[in-house]
Amino acid sequence: MPAFTVTCPSCGTANRIPADKEGKAGRCGTCHRELPPLYYQPQQLAEQTFDPFVKGYGGPVLVEFWAPWCPHCRSYAPAVRKAAELLAGTAAVVQVNSQDNPQLAGRFGVRGIPVMFLLKEGRIVAQLEGARSSDEIVAWFRRQR
């Protein structure tokens, strides 16, 4: 069973969380406060699930907008999956099908896809356009601190 590290926001302890606990908020082994849930795979969100997810997660969220007809989005998908793994325990990576969720795409002002936004406390703080490598996504994320 693979495991990922979730750093406790309260005391800084690195907690090992097994992959099968994805999406469940565990407790810190040291201070016993609730940890942000682990996500290591891109979560597929829609109009109704988006805001509750972002609010409930609490940490930074990377949102990728894509569409089924977009070949660049298809070739980007493995890098997005890999980035979700690399950022597991630090940030959540989510995907929104812009064709099925036009209101959400409108709210973000999506003009071209694929595009990724970084949300902190629910607000857009950065935007990354076009298909990138997972390393480029992670480097972009780290630059926004």
Ligand SMILES: [Zn+2]
């Ligand atoms: Zn703790």
